[in-house]
Amino acid sequence: MSWIYFFDLCGTSVFALTGALAAGRHRMDPFGVTVLAAVTAVGGGTIRDSIIGATPVFWLRDPNYIIVILATVLATLLLVRRPRKVPQYTLPLADALGLALFTVIGAQKALSLGLNGMSAVVMGLITGVGGGIIRDLLCRQIPMVLRTEIYATASIIGGIGYTVSLQLGMGPKVALWLAMLSTLAIRLAAIRWHLSLPAFDLKTKRE
Amino acid sequence: MSWIYFFDLCGTSVFALTGALAAGRHRMDPFGVTVLAAVTAVGGGTIRDSIIGATPVFWLRDPNYIIVILATVLATLLLVRRPRKVPQYTLPLADALGLALFTVIGAQKALSLGLNGMSAVVMGLITGVGGGIIRDLLCRQIPMVLRTEIYATASIIGGIGYTVSLQLGMGPKVALWLAMLSTLAIRLAAIRWHLSLPAFDLKTKRE
């Protein structure tokens, strides 16, 4: 099993966890939990594969993704029974790890299909934030990625880092770790110190 | 005209009806009604065809789907004039019928394209619930499928029933009716007796 593939299944599991926990906050039933876990976990990659034209999309060709999601949902339902037992930062932390993993995987897939560097960064971003955006839409919230602390920024910097590292001649594994750790570091720093970019504010008083 | 095709057009019509009625509850104009009817009717199948790679998607190749949707919208606008004349259960009942029809059609299409059984169940689910989820999102509601009585569950059981029946050697028509009627029966029972799976509840008091 390659590193990339292992990371992909790990990212699938942590994003499935964030979807399942979000479902629990909205009191969904077990199948609602499964649906929300699944769209969070494979939503970004599904959009990526659909617009690249890599169809049937990855999880239709490899049943391991669905199996990982079902196992994660089962574990979440069995282990996370008391709301108070879920530490406040569980969801953001798991989300940051998934963001870092999926960003490099998306950029890597785009480059392996011969797309240019700019498209690779966008594909990393879509893979990283797409699932979370769908999760938030289904829970009727303005997606976290668009409003809160530095989030998309972390993915974009990671994607640029990955693409540039490769073009500078670094090995694929080095570039992957570098991009992943920098994405994770930026996102965790943003969570810890509530770092934000200045908002673009056109809100009028009457609104 | 094959059975499958006839069922597909019937499912398109009932889902278009649920979309049109939902649009009426939000006071949309006739073209908003048409758009909502259309996305409800062909939204799930469009996602299915896009991620399988069966493009151009089905309704671009066969104009009958658009014609059925337009006819359903016209009939709804002309016949359903008084709110009080719409019985309370019209929307859930039509929705249950569409769910049963589209579940087996989605699973059947996936199997006919050579996908594995697990993917066929997921494709049945996406075809069955995808349009309704988009409808609810456009009306700014947390999708019914994720919260209320047994819904996705009915589709999943129907999809498993269809796939397993075929593998046990039943004829395609028998498997189709069996899966469709069991999906419908489970969903109608859930509506009648308000059957629910226990919610996964992580909601904290302050929220």
Place this chain on the structure above:
Amino acid sequence: MSWIYFFDLCGTSVFALTGALAAGRHRMDPFGVTVLAAVTAVGGGTIRDSIIGATPVFWLRDPNYIIVILATVLATLLLVRRPRKVPQYTLPLADALGLALFTVIGAQKALSLGLNGMSAVVMGLITGVGGGIIRDLLCRQIPMVLRTEIYATASIIGGIGYTVSLQLGMGPKVALWLAMLSTLAIRLAAIRWHLSLPAFDLKTKRE
């Protein structure tokens, strides 16, 4: 550079502007602004290319679209600093222009790929309104297109006008201008005089 291509980049820019202004009304950060501008600008065309099967979708093959979006966002962030300086009608006007441009481009692309006239009208509609619907969903609003004054109607009439004009033997450029100006005229008239189609109203008092 062909007329069609120039119009496409113009439409991309004005839709990116409407997305960026909408993001400002919801106090998003610069990357939220960029994401909202991008989905508004290329969302409709991305759905169109995905369901037609024209993958990788247009903006993955031609970096100019991403460049136009980034330039528009940068200009918006730098030039639009005071809320009071944005005239009330800026957003609807830019939106009307984008609608007219993208409607004819979508219909033109569908016809060039050999789809029938009915599908071409729908493709024009999806290209014209798809991005705006995603923009409104991400801002947690019931999409403008489904509720307010004549909007989808303008796109549909423009699409029918374009398709019929070509079948009557008019030149491509004449048909394009005719369809674009009629879409724009209908939409601007609807904004100016608050023209609406009668709503389909099933709303009950208790709701």
